[in-house]
Amino acid sequence: DGPVLICHLGMSGSFRVETAGSSEVPGSFHQERSKIAAHDHVVFDVTSRKGVRSSIIFNDPRRFGFMLFAEGAPDTHPMLAGLGIEPTGNALDGPLLASLLKDRRSPLKTALLDQRLIAGLGNIYVSEALWRAGLSPLREAGTIAGSAKKAKGQSERLAEAIRSVIADAIAAGGSSLRDYVQADGSLGYFQHSFAVYDREGEPCQKPGCRGHVERIVQSGRSTFYCRTCQR
Ligand SMILES: [Zn+2]
Structure with missing residues (x-):
């Protein structure tokens, strides 16, 4: 329920989570992701239920990524609803x-x-x-x-x-x-x-x-x- 944030990493985007001096980039990437602050575009400051504060930072050197607010189910959003099948895997025969x-x-x-x-x-x-x-x-x-x-x-x-x-x-x-x-x-x-x-x-x-x-x-x-x- 409520608005949904749709995020696309584009070619070079990633999220970085920083908590009290530690920093990690969730996910698996073949090439190391940029951590250069000049390419940090969006920062979410969040606090967990236990009161731990973290920053979730969107970094994207090439800037092909995007973020959109959507209402309702994300797969009905115009950016996603009309997409065809994925070319990976055996579904494409x-x-x-x-x-x-x-x-x-x-x-x-x-x-x-x-x-x-x-x-x-x-x-x-x-x-x-x-x-x-x-x-x-x-x-x-x-x-x-x-x-x-x-x-x-x-x-x-x-x-x-x-x-x-x-x-x-x-x-x-x-x-x-x-x-x-x-x-x-x-x-x-x-x-x-x-x-x-x-x-x-x-x-x-x-x-x-x-x-x-x-x-x-x-x-x-x-x-x-x-x-x-x-x-
Ligand atoms: Zn030939």
Whole structure:
């Protein structure tokens, strides 16, 4: 009952709890979180029933995080209510992916970036997953959602590619562009190596493929793909 505070950590946010000189950052992060006071944006001063006072501090160097007050159940808030399924785990399989893409005329890449269908699948991961699955980002999304055996195989392959791309990214550091704290305390970029993303003009890495990686723009975002093996 009463208002709910919705907090999103964005890329680099964290909460820090300080109690009488001790400080801890709850949660599990692959990279160490910033504790630099210049990036403290919100401080909650709280007192426990036993009278112990603590500060709960929201720190976010990149400032992609946010906080919102909501009335009622948080999952009905407009920021959360329309979100699609999570791309992690085994829930995303061929039949589910096919049901999401069924009858969609938009390009496959564009549909996969639609947060109302799949939540949190980013631009880089979509390019990588389509390359792994051997599917063109330009093909109509609904074409892999038919009842034919071929379409079933394609949606199965793409679901598997999405799951594996996400799993690999988590294993490699949780993000495509990973944070690291530089000597001066600021956060810098460390770019992973991707199979196609940001590799325009380079030979395709798929065994036996003689194609090259091309860059095109779809819905204002870069897409990298190989037209030889992605159909
Ligand atoms: Zn290729």
